[in-house]
Structure formats: structure tokens, C-alpha cells
Amino acid sequence: MIYNEKHIDVIVCGAGHAGVEAALAAARMGAPTLLLTGNLDTVAQMSCNPAIGGQAKGQMVREIDALGGEMAINTDVTGIQFRLLNESKGPAVQSPRAQCDKKAYQFRLKHTLELEPNLQIFQATVTGLIFKKGQVVGCQTNLDIDFLGQTVVVTTGTFLRGLMHIGQNKNEGGRLGDFSSKTLSDSFLQSGIELRRLKTGTPPRLLGRSLNFSKMQEQKGDDRPTLFAFHDTRASEGVFHVERTGEQRLGWPPGSNSISCWMTHTTPATAQIVRDNLHKSAMYSGQIEGVGPRYCPSFEDKIVRFADKPRHLLFLEPEGRATNEYYVNGLSTSLPFEVQLELVHSIPGLENAELLRPAYAVEYDFAPPTQLWPSLESRKVENLFFAGQINGTSGYEEAASQGLVAGVNAVNKVRGQAPLIIQRHEGYIGVLIDDLVTKGTNEPYRMFTSRAEHRLLFNHGSAELRLRHHARQYGLVSSARLARMEEKAGRVGHWVEHLEHHRLDHIPWGDHIRRFAAAHGLHAQTAKNGLGELPMPAALRQESVQVRDEVLYRVSYAGYLQREQRQIEKFASIDNIRIPRTINFLEVRGLRRESALKLADIKPATLGQASRISGVNPSDISVLMILIESGRAGESKQGLKLEG
Ligand SMILES: Cc1cc2nc3c(=O)[nH]c(=O)nc-3n(C[C@H](O)[C@H](O)[C@H](O)COP(=O)(O)OP(=O)(O)OC[C@H]3O[C@@H](n4cnc5c(N)ncnc54)[C@H](O)[C@@H]3O)c2cc1C
Structure with a gap:
């Protein structure tokens, strides 16, 4: 039978860290959303360590928060120990990390899903996908109940043909005590999606x-x-809000009772x-x-x-x-x-x-992510999106980041809107997705600061300022919060400007701050440790910690940050040039054969993405640029085949 309470725009399969963010993002954008998961009591279960954040991952959690996701707030109110990693180093590489109460984390997220108005949740194991004319249109389940939807986001983690090993002992399952999703892999294979095997392990x-x-x-x-x-x-x-008397939200004041x-x-x-x-x-x-x-x-x-x-x-x-x-x-x-x-x-x-x-140890199927568009939609099956460990990543934060983007883009697809693509210079989420769809991965992919060429810009305090334009464009946060983000950005901008143009003892405040930071380190001046002797106007001391820290960071590292900005502008020109989806790389005259094959395989969306594919060199990019320019001007040349 078909069980659709209402018309559904987005079906999410799996309520792990990717699935919950995908479902919440889609529902919060106002799209009727359905979340199907094999076990409602394991929503957002931490399969491995009970901790969120860490180097680069902590910044990603902040980016998720900036885009209206749930991981950050859920961690704060169920955290049992908080530490700032690299506290003695520069703010760019400082990362928050927290131990969580594993069960409270899960149950609070389940409750959050239950309270979401546009979201229907249902416990069932998805056994196959329903296709129509090369597009996905719904899911079949183990209960012989089918669900129809405009788009499907698959977030099944380590469960696809999951097999666990303890020495010679083997058990089927995505993790201990859980099931193995066996038939869904067949659905992917039948539709031409390639699968490979990865493994991961966990301690006693x-x-x-x-x-x-x-x-x-x-x-x-x-x-x-x-x-x-x-x-x-x-x-x-909103944090401890409930729907009716007697109902209680799990959680406690952030940071209490460590x-x-x-x-x-x-x-x-x-x-x-x-x-x-x-x-x-x-x-x-x-x-x-x-x-x-x-x-x-x-x-x-x-x-x-x-x-x-x-x-x-x-x-x-x-x-x-x-x-x-x-x-x-x-x-x-x-x-x-x-x-x-x-x-x-x-x-x-x-x-x-x-x-x-x-x-x-557990081994499982993953779908190599070079089969995806940067929106995380499959290139093989229209309206089908993938997020999380199924894309070859490892880690809760990596999964949640992809889930959020896939959820937003499933809604964008239904609405005919341009997808949310976070650029590499905007945040770790942008780096993650660009790496996955451009380079793919042969081992579980985990985020590191070193993967991001513009990591100096990714201090954890700036995530909202870096990403708020996306939050605004896709309606990911409330208008009240957006107004507070804009206000904060305005205060930061004002002070950065002010400190460069106003002087103390004939020297700009900015120079005083930079000298002090070079001598003592900026970390010693953060809100955590008090403001010490750091020279700054009295009015700046009155600003919120968040504004003040960001201003001090931007002023102290102004030279480096400006250099980063120049680099970004240099590459922005090619990152903004879109490659038509229908281009036939194999027939482009002047492209080296090796490059043509790689380009045909990855199908990059922009010239910038093409330039990051290993083996594609600057002369190939020049050939493509000329082709695209001539196509734009309507000068279709022989051999330069531009179909779209
Ligand atoms: C044993 C083990 C060790 C790990 N070790 C590490 C580590 O050391 N470091 C690290 O960073 N990460 C580790 N991880 C990975 C981490 O747990 C994942 O990266 C993260 O949980 C992935 O999130 P996800 O949402 O993609 O999938 P998951 O969290 O696995 O969630 C998948 C969800 O989908 C549901 N589901 C699956 N199949 C179906 C189906 N057919 N129908 C309906 N629902 C379905 C499941 O019930 C589950 O809710 C480990 C995972 C495991 C299992």
C-alpha cells in the first residue's frame, strides 16, 4: 500500500546525523518532508565516540549552526564537557570540542524532529527505491508500505550491506545491535550507481x-x-520550548555540571x-x-x-x-x-x-561521491540526493554538514531554485563537498584544517558572518535571527574600520593591537582569559564578546586576511564560470585525452571545479574557457561542441 499523509516534497531515508539535518532543513524551508528510519530509538546515535567537534570539525558545527542546523544547539544542551582545542595557538585553528550525554543527545534530537511542523516521521526500513522515467519518485519499505515523494535524500550511513567483524566472528549490521540494509544496494546498482566498500572500527x-x-x-x-x-x-x-504541559525537553543549561x-x-x-x-x-x-x-x-x-x-x-x-x-x-x-x-x-x-x-570493525557499501553534482544530487538518477557516510566520509560533523546541504537542495530542486553551493573560501562545508564531488575518496574522508587552502578565514567565531547570505537566500534562519546576524556583521565592520582610522598617541589603534598580538599572542586576550593589557578603545570593551573577539581577530591578522582575499578574488573569476551540463568533453578539440576522460567522468559544474581535478592542467582550462566564451557569444566553432 501507499501511505502518504500528504503530498511530500522530500523523503529522507535514515535518521543518523546526516538524515536529521536534511529533514529539519527541508521542513524548516516549508517543504512537506518525510523522514523514514529503521529504528526511531536510534535517531542521531553516536556510533563511535560520544563527542562532537574537534579540529576543523568544531568549525563545521558552527557553520551548521549558522545555516540553521541543529547539531550545535543539541550539543550545547546535552554536553557534559567542553574544551577549546589549540587554545594556546592562533584563533584560526582553535576548535571547540564537547563530550555529550549520548542518550540525551539522541532523544532530544528525536523530540526536535517530533516538534517540527512540516515533518512526518515514520519507522520503517527502506528496501528499495521507486523509479519512473530515470527519476526517483519514492521508496519501498520492509513493511510493504510505499511512500511517494518528489525527491529522495539517502543517508543510510554504514548500514548498506553492513558486516561487523570481531576476529573471526561476523555479524550483519550497520553497527552493533542494529540491522544491515541489504536490498537497497541493489536498487542503486540497478540504476547504474557504482558502489564500493569501506571499513571503520570502534573501541570497547x-x-x-x-x-x-x-x-x-x-x-x-x-x-x-x-x-x-x-x-x-x-x-x-526555542531551546527548551515544548508543545504541551507535561512534556519535557531534555537538556540542561549549556556548560553546567561538567x-x-x-x-x-x-x-x-x-x-x-x-x-x-x-x-x-x-x-x-x-x-x-x-x-x-x-x-x-x-x-x-x-x-x-x-x-x-x-x-x-x-x-x-x-x-x-x-x-x-x-x-x-x-x-x-x-x-x-x-x-x-x-x-x-x-x-x-x-x-x-x-x-x-x-x-x-564494520565494512559497508558507499557510493563514490564523484557521481554527484555539487548540489549532492546524483548525476545518474534525477531527484536522488546522497549525504553522509554513504558518500565515503567519516564523522558526525561531516555527515551533518552534507545532510543539511542535501536537504536544502532537495527543496531547491522541487522549487526550481538554484542549489546552495558553499564555495571553498566560505567554509569547511564548501571544502568538504567540493573535495568529495571533484576528487572523490578511496578511504573514509575526514575533515582537517589542512584540506582548506583559505583556513585563515575559517576561525570558528566568523561562521555566521561567512554564511549568512546563504541563510538569507534560502530562508534557513528566522528573520529575527537574520537581523541579529546582520547587526553583528555591521558592528564588526564598523570597529574594524574604526580601529584602522582612529589613533592613540598618533598611531592607529590597529597597529597597537597588532603589535600587542605579535608580542603576546591574541589567544591570551580572548574573552576566556580576560582582556588584560590589550590596547583598545573603551567603547570596544563594552561590545559583546562575540563582536569583540571577531574584531580583534580581523585587525590582528589584517595583512594575512587581505592576502587571502586577494587570492580568492584571483580565482573567483573562473569559479563563477559555469560549464554547461551538456558539454561533450570527449569532442572538445585541444583537450588532452586524459583530461577529457576525467572531465567527462566528474562533469564539473564550473571552470574552478574543473581546475581542481587532478590531472587537468591550466592549458585544458584555457581550452574550456575559450569554448565557453565562444558559446556565449554564439560563435559555434567546428569541433567545439556546446549543446547546452
Ligand atoms: C563501528 C563504527 C565506528 C566508527 N568510527 C568512527 C570514528 O572513529 N571516527 C569517526 O569520525 N566516525 C566514526 N564512525 C562514523 C560515524 O558514526 C559516522 O560517520 C556518522 O554516524 C555518519 O552519519 P550518517 O548520518 O551518514 O549515518 P549513520 O549515523 O550511520 O546513520 C544512518 C541512519 O540510517 C538508518 N538507516 C540505515 N539504513 C536504512 C534503511 N534502509 N532504511 C531506513 N533507515 C536506514 C539507520 O537506522 C541510521 O539511523 C563510526 C561508525 C561506526 C558504525
């Missing part, structure tokens, strides 16, 4: 009361937590246990065909690759306020359970640890 979870914390080092959160959401522009009343993490380390005995049992590891015995994350290696990987390192640091991270379960950050493995026990017991403080859940 331990019972807190069996641990000896006196042998470990305590790691407390920051006294003054750095939160993720822009609380200065958000309306606070819980400690604990540090310990492996020993030479731990390394020896791994070496003795390497042949039993699912990853090392050749049982897993998928490629694993190079940057988040298994413990076996670390022992093999860094053989001379006597110890590896481990972090015991609490999974929540109302549980005694601990996550062992750094001990991801697919060794057999009996070896895991031995391994854990060789670690100081964990000698008598009881395991609540074993470590394991």
Missing part, C-alpha cells in the same frame, strides 16, 4: 565501576566552556599482545576488503606503523550523566574478544575492567 566500552581511576590522569573541561551555537543571535526561548575524562596509556605488554595476535585481527587477516580510515587508525595499525613508540595515549570518555559506561578513545580494534580482554587488562587502571561492549 567499559564499566566505570570496574576501573581504577587513581592510576589515571584526570582531564577536566574548561572552566568557561566554549559553546557551539551562536547564542548571541539565537532566540533562547564530567571529567581520564587519561591512561598502553604498555609494552599491550603492544606485544597485539603483535602476537595480529594474524587473528579481521583487518589484518585479509577478511575485510574495504579500505579503512588512515587518520583514525585501528590499534593494530598503530602498533604496526609506529613500532618504536613505547606507549600510546588513551582517553576514557564518559558516555553520559546517567550511565557508568566509558568509551576508550584510541583502542579501536577488530581482534578476537579474548585478545581484547587481555589487551584491556594490560593497561594501567584497566587491570580489572569489565567490558560492556566489544570493539569491532
Whole structure:
């Protein structure tokens, strides 16, 4: 049967980190949206560590917040420890990170979905897609109930033909205790979408009361937590708002009641246990065909690759306020359970640890993302969008970022509007999606600051200022919040200008600030540590922390930021030149064969994107530029085939 309560614009399959942002973004744009997920009790489950943020990822969460997403605010009100990473370094690379109460995080997000007016949610496993004339028009489910919709966003994470490994032991599933989505892969393959295998792993979870914390080092959160959401522009009343009396929203005042993490380390005995049992590891015995994350290696990987390192640091991270379960950050493995026990017991403080859940590896299908347009729509099937781990990424923040963009663009597709494309110089989300659709990935892709050539512009405090034009264009935040964002941008602009043109002792304020920052470091002056002796006009001291920090950042690094801006302007010209979708690269005279094949495969949307494809060189770009220019002028030349 078909069960559509109403006409649906966007169907989202899967309520992981990508799915919830996709569904909320689409519904908040006013589009009738349906979210189908295999288990409503695992909405936004943190499959691996109970933490959000970190280097580059923390900035992405702020970008999600700037675009009206939910991850930041949900983290703030369910966080149990907040730390600003790289606090002693420059603000460009400082990143917020938080431990979360895993269950509170999930349940609050589920409640948020329930409260969203344009959103219908339903528990069912999508078993296949319904196609009509090369377009997707709906989903089939395991309950023999079908759903029809104008667009479909697939966010099924690690579940497509998910297979878990603990030594020789194998279980089907996207993660421990969950199902494996087996037939959906066939739907993709039938429609010409290529799938490949990747793998990832997770450490064991331990019972807190069996641990000896006196042998470990305590790691407390920051006294003054750095939160993720822009609380200065958000309306606070929405955060704990409920629909009826008796209903309660989970969460607590951001930053309150922090819980400690604990540090310990492996020993030479731990390394020896791994070496003795390497042949039993699912990853090392050749049982897993998928490629694993190079940057988040298994413990076996670390022992093999860094053989001379006597110890590896481990972090015991609490999974929540109302549980005694601990996550062992750094001990991801697919060794057999009996070896895991031995391994854990060789670690100081964990000698008598009881395991609540074993470590394991999971391998799964992903759809290489070079099959997508920059809007995240499939190039093979119209109206079908992909977001999250299915695109070959790893991490909650990467998934949520893509989910938000795919949700917005599914609505844009239905409405015939131009897609939301975040440029590489606008934020990490832009870098992420451009990298995925242009270069693809052969291993789980994770964001790093080093992937962004304009990372100096991506300090976490500026995300709203960088992205507010997109929020305005697509109606992603309320008009009241948008007005507060504009007001903030105005204050920042005013002060940056003022400090360069007004003087103290005949020297511009800006020069005083730069000298001070060069001598003492700007980080010492942030709101966290007080303003100290930093020279600034009295009225600037009265501004909000958010405005003041951004002004000080922009003034202190003015020279570098201006250089970045010049670089961006230099490349903007080619980034803005669109390549017609119907161009036949293989028939373009003057293009090298190798480039033509790559261009035909990736189908870049702009000349800028084409220039970032490895193997495509500047002379190829010149050929394309001439072709496009002549097409524009209506001078169709022989061999320069421009069909659209
Ligand atoms: C074992 C393991 C270890 C990991 N280790 C790390 C790590 O070390 N570092 C890191 O950054 N990330 C790690 N991750 C990845 C991280 O969990 C993901 O990147 C992130 O959760 C991806 O979000 P997502 O929304 O794409 O998918 P998921 O969070 O996996 O969510 C997928 C959702 O889709 C639903 N679903 C699946 N199939 C269907 C279907 N057919 N019909 C309906 N609903 C469906 C599921 O129920 C689930 O709600 C790990 C994941 C796993 C499983």
C-alpha cells in the first residue's frame, strides 16, 4: 500500500546525523518532508565516540549552526564537557570540542524532529527505491508500505550491506545491535550507481565501576566552556520550548555540571599482545576488503606503523550523566574478544575492567561521491540526493554538514531554485563537498584544517558572518535571527574600520593591537582569559564578546586576511564560470585525452571545479574557457561542441 499523509516534497531515508539535518532543513524551508528510519530509538546515535567537534570539525558545527542546523544547539544542551582545542595557538585553528550525554543527545534530537511542523516521521526500513522515467519518485519499505515523494535524500550511513567483524566472528549490521540494509544496494546498482566498500572500527566500552581511576590522569573541561551555537543571535526561548504541559525537553543549561575524562596509556605488554595476535585481527587477516580510515587508525595499525613508540595515549570518555559506561578513545580494534580482554587488562587502571561492549570493525557499501553534482544530487538518477557516510566520509560533523546541504537542495530542486553551493573560501562545508564531488575518496574522508587552502578565514567565531547570505537566500534562519546576524556583521565592520582610522598617541589603534598580538599572542586576550593589557578603545570593551573577539581577530591578522582575499578574488573569476551540463568533453578539440576522460567522468559544474581535478592542467582550462566564451557569444566553432 501507499501511505502518504500528504503530498511530500522530500523523503529522507535514515535518521543518523546526516538524515536529521536534511529533514529539519527541508521542513524548516516549508517543504512537506518525510523522514523514514529503521529504528526511531536510534535517531542521531553516536556510533563511535560520544563527542562532537574537534579540529576543523568544531568549525563545521558552527557553520551548521549558522545555516540553521541543529547539531550545535543539541550539543550545547546535552554536553557534559567542553574544551577549546589549540587554545594556546592562533584563533584560526582553535576548535571547540564537547563530550555529550549520548542518550540525551539522541532523544532530544528525536523530540526536535517530533516538534517540527512540516515533518512526518515514520519507522520503517527502506528496501528499495521507486523509479519512473530515470527519476526517483519514492521508496519501498520492509513493511510493504510505499511512500511517494518528489525527491529522495539517502543517508543510510554504514548500514548498506553492513558486516561487523570481531576476529573471526561476523555479524550483519550497520553497527552493533542494529540491522544491515541489504536490498537497497541493489536498487542503486540497478540504476547504474557504482558502489564500493569501506571499513571503520570502534573501541570497547567499559564499566566505570570496574576501573581504577587513581592510576589515571584526570582531564577536566574548561572552566568557561566554549559553546557551539551562536547564542548571541539565537532566540533562547526555542531551546527548551515544548508543545504541551507535561512534556519535557531534555537538556540542561549549556556548560553546567561538567564530567571529567581520564587519561591512561598502553604498555609494552599491550603492544606485544597485539603483535602476537595480529594474524587473528579481521583487518589484518585479509577478511575485510574495504579500505579503512588512515587518520583514525585501528590499534593494530598503530602498533604496526609506529613500532618504536613505547606507549600510546588513551582517553576514557564518559558516555553520559546517567550511565557508568566509558568509551576508550584510541583502542579501536577488530581482534578476537579474548585478545581484547587481555589487551584491556594490560593497561594501567584497566587491570580489572569489565567490558560492556566489544570493539569491532564494520565494512559497508558507499557510493563514490564523484557521481554527484555539487548540489549532492546524483548525476545518474534525477531527484536522488546522497549525504553522509554513504558518500565515503567519516564523522558526525561531516555527515551533518552534507545532510543539511542535501536537504536544502532537495527543496531547491522541487522549487526550481538554484542549489546552495558553499564555495571553498566560505567554509569547511564548501571544502568538504567540493573535495568529495571533484576528487572523490578511496578511504573514509575526514575533515582537517589542512584540506582548506583559505583556513585563515575559517576561525570558528566568523561562521555566521561567512554564511549568512546563504541563510538569507534560502530562508534557513528566522528573520529575527537574520537581523541579529546582520547587526553583528555591521558592528564588526564598523570597529574594524574604526580601529584602522582612529589613533592613540598618533598611531592607529590597529597597529597597537597588532603589535600587542605579535608580542603576546591574541589567544591570551580572548574573552576566556580576560582582556588584560590589550590596547583598545573603551567603547570596544563594552561590545559583546562575540563582536569583540571577531574584531580583534580581523585587525590582528589584517595583512594575512587581505592576502587571502586577494587570492580568492584571483580565482573567483573562473569559479563563477559555469560549464554547461551538456558539454561533450570527449569532442572538445585541444583537450588532452586524459583530461577529457576525467572531465567527462566528474562533469564539473564550473571552470574552478574543473581546475581542481587532478590531472587537468591550466592549458585544458584555457581550452574550456575559450569554448565557453565562444558559446556565449554564439560563435559555434567546428569541433567545439556546446549543446547546452
Ligand atoms: C563501528 C563504527 C565506528 C566508527 N568510527 C568512527 C570514528 O572513529 N571516527 C569517526 O569520525 N566516525 C566514526 N564512525 C562514523 C560515524 O558514526 C559516522 O560517520 C556518522 O554516524 C555518519 O552519519 P550518517 O548520518 O551518514 O549515518 P549513520 O549515523 O550511520 O546513520 C544512518 C541512519 O540510517 C538508518 N538507516 C540505515 N539504513 C536504512 C534503511 N534502509 N532504511 C531506513 N533507515 C536506514 C539507520 O537506522 C541510521 O539511523 C563510526 C561508525 C561506526 C558504525
